[in-house]
Amino acid sequence: MSKKFNEIPMGGNILEPGSAMQYKTGGWRAERPKHTPDDCLWLKNGTCLLCWIFCPDNAVKIAEKDGKRTYAFDYDYCKGCGICANECPNSCIEMESE
Template identity: 40%
Template sequence: MVELPVARPSVGAAGKTGNWRLFKPSIDYRKCIKCLLCWMYCPDGVISLSGKGLPVIDYEYCKGCGICAEECPVKAIEMVKEVEG
């Protein structure tokens, strides 16, 4: 049997990729309309839903790509520069 050069889904196969982040998405829950577009668009699957149906970002693995902020229709996500150090 040939071993295929593929990766099976696993958490954190490339390490704590949150360290890669330069800008951090910050959700303003007062503006959030629970449309879940950010949850759907997140390419790394690091947005999960709270019991109340609100998006929650896992900052251990969020790379800060900013796609969620770009897609949010009510501008509830702001990209904030990470503090150095």
């Protein structure tokens, strides 16, 4: 952050989109979500994804490649709010103490 006055973009504009990624909010977390894949509808048949839609921190990382689906939490950014655990229809996500 220690920039000289002539290195700061005009008007204090931020030129790099999404640069908040540099700031890791994972340290805010008191409880950590844990995923059990057995009943997960996303892994089973590629539906649901309520946790991914409702996650305020984009901390649910999902991917689909050649019919193979993956699911993971990004603990660098997860603030541990527990919305995913509350909304999961099959109770696949549990919150456990850090």
